[in-house]
Amino acid sequence: MRIKKSVSKNSVSYSVIDNVRGVNGKSTTKVIEALGNEQQIRERHPGVDPEEWARAYAKKLTLEQKLKTETILIKHHPDKVIPKGKQKTFNVGYLFLQSIYHQLKLHKVCQEISSKYNFSYDLVSCKMKCIQNK
Template sequence: MRVKKSVSKNTINYAIIKDIKVGNKRTSTVVENLGNHETLQLLHPEMEPMEWAKLRTKELTELDKEDKQEILVKLHENKQLK
């Protein structure tokens, strides 16, 4: 996961995006929209908005890693896969 920073004429917007690979193609999806620069400064005055966004990204990445589990699939050589 990574932070996407969109700069426009009036404000800066932050979002957390995740890259997903499907087959040979790669795409990205928005995991969480964090808001604009001014809103994040009001919500978290102790640090810069980009620093807070990076910390939030690390939290979500750790949660995502915890959710992944290994799955054991038993196959038989004489049975056809459907």
């Protein structure tokens, strides 16, 4: 992240911006946070040069972002025996389908169909079981 310094006739404004690659592959900048003009920064942080403070703040945000996206590696030794009854794998592949199912509100459609035609079978629980079993 870096700062953007906008100089106008009456004041100087600072913003924190970041380079972002769009869906079409083109590079663009995105405003992360508007820090305000020189006067506002001096009022909030007296005795500090606004540009130096803005650069330090952008550097701090960059470090925080790097810590959040840090890769974690878990090492497993292939010769070690897994204790009996200990679960090492989890089936969570259905979770993204479940979120799409609820975003499209298909559970409400299924409820409406079953109530309209007086089904004794619950279509919503069937869909959830089908999604989880895949």
